[in-house]
Structures are given as structure tokens and as C-alpha cells.
Amino acid sequence: MQIGSYTVELLSEGRFEIFKDGHINRSLNEVSSSSDIENAITQTHLEVGINPVLLQKGDYNILLDTGLGWGLDAGSSYSNISNICTNLAIFELTPEDITHVFLSHLHYDHVAGSSYTDENQQTQPTFPNAQYYVHQKEWEYALSQVDVNSAFYDTNYQLDEFYRLVADGYIHFLTGQTNEIIDGLRIIQTGGHTPGHQIIKIKSDGEIAYFLGDLVPSSTQLNHHKVSTKDTNELDVKREKVHLLNKAYKEEAILLFYHSTFGRAGRLIRDEDKRFILGDIPFKG
Numbered sequence: 001m002q003i004g005s006y007t008v009e010l011l012s013e014g015r016f017e018i019f020k021d022g023h024i025n026r027s028l029n030e031v032s033s034s035s036d037i038e039n040a041i042t043q044t045h046l047e048v049g050i051n052p053v054l055l056q057k058g059d060y061n062i063l064l065d066t067g068l069g070w071g072l073d074a075g076s077s078y079s080n081i082s083n084i085c086t087n088l089a090i091f092e093l094t095p096e097d098i099t100h101v102f103l104s105h106l107h108y109d110h111v112a113g114s115s116y117t118d119e120n121q122q123t124q125p126t127f128p129n130a131q132y133y134v135h136q137k138e139w140e141y142a143l144s145q146v147d148v149n150s151a152f153y154d155t156n157y158q159l160d161e162f163y164r165l166v167a168d169g170y171i172h173f174l175t176g177q178t179n180e181i182i183d184g185l186r187i188i189q190t191g192g193h194t195p196g197h198q199i200i201k202i203k204s205d206g207e208i209a210y211f212l213g214d215l216v217p218s219s220t221q222l223n224h225h226k227v228s229t230k231d232t233n234e235l236d237v238k239r240e241k242v243h244l245l246n247k248a249y250k251e252e253a254i255l256l257f258y259h260s261t262f263g264r265a266g267r268l269i270r271d272e273d274k275r276f277i278l279g280d281i282p283f284k285g
């Protein structure tokens, strides 16, 4: 789809089951209906999609989050699996073509595809020519979590490979609440899900889209205000989410959902009970 001068492509690694202890399986179930997914929230696992986004404008090829990275490592047993690189190939792009990577936060289901292990067991950036961006607060919080010797620390951070990218100078740390590295792409720190969590607002030629990261992980959660046990600050999530959805509704913005298995993008409309539902995106000629 097109947002002003940006071409927006929704990538997909497929459907996965995320279990309460943090481990992930590839889902072989039939596609679930919306109500199945809502029921699954109370069950032992949640079925999710993993949907990074590719933005293209002029010489820029930009990724919003990088997925699970299955099959990227040399000698990986996951052959024939969909990952960020197989997705890029569909658009005739190589990993070397990527110029920027914006990371919503550092949970491994959003960043693991940022790096891989080569045949010499060395960690390498998946996108060697890209500048990677993450919020400083996210990095500090992630570090505090991997050091904590407690039953409650956040096991969704797996930083071993990310340390290497930081040491090799690939990662830029953002500060402040809003940053605009590229014209029309605003990176907004929301906190909530994690202290340094950020969303991306794409604004071009009067059109607007939001990449929501895990602030609103999927379109089935538009009207749920307490769904993720992983949120570090549920009150912040609720406040930010309500604020953002109301704003996006007024702006007639397109929303992009990282974890939706269906309904991965659309504009908000309200039903007769004033609940948000996801409308279709009218195609332009």
C-alpha cells in the first residue's frame, strides 16, 4: 500500500504459538477465527503472527522490527522457513539493501532477525549496511533485566547477539520522546509494554499510518485493555493505547499490527456500541 511517498509492505513470518513461559512454536493449526483468538488470551498460549514492515522511499529501504530470525544462522535446521530475508527476496531486495532498522523494543520476537551466526560462529548483522535504532531507555532496561537474579525478571530479552551489534557500532540509541531520523517518519516513545517501547508514525502527503509494536499487538485487542502479562506498566499501556486509538481514529490513519494473524492493517471505524473495529483499506487507483 502507499502512504504518501512511502510504499508500505506488510511482511510475515507466519503464525506462531507463544507460551506463558516465553517459548515459541510454529503454529500448524487451521486459521483461527477472531473469537478463538480472544478465547486464547486466557489459555496457556496465544496464537500470533510475526509481521515486520518494509518501508520504501527513494533510496531508503527501512524495516520496522526484524522478526524471529529462524533459519538465518549458518547451518540452521530451519530450512524453507519464512524469515525477514526470504520476505525481502519477494520484493527483490537483499539484506544489503536495507538502510535503516527501527526497533520498537528489544523483546526477542521483535529483534532476533537483526543478527545471525555465521559459519565461524561469529555474530553478524543481518543488514550490514543499515543503521539500527532503539531507544536508550529500552537498552538500559533490557540490561537491567538480563542481570537480575530474580524469578520475575523479563525472560523475553535475549541479548547475547545484540551485545555484538552494539559493540560493533551498528546500534544508535535514541533519547527524548520523539525523533525524526527520516523526513515523515516519527519515532515516538510510548513506554508501557517496556519502558523504552516506541511506535512509528508515518506521515506523508496528508496520509498517516502507525506501526504499533506491542502497544496494540493485534487488531483483536483494540478493545481489550488488559491482555498482555508481559506489559511492565499496564496503566501506561492503557493510557497510551486509548490516547493513540482516539487520535488515529480522528486522523483516519492506517494501523499496522505486528502480531495479528488476520486483520493486519486497516483504518478504525466504530460499531454501534462505540467499540473500535478494523475497517478495510480502500485501494487507490
Ligand SMILES: [Zn+2]
Pocket: 107, 109, 110, 214, 217, 259
Ligand atoms: Zn511482541
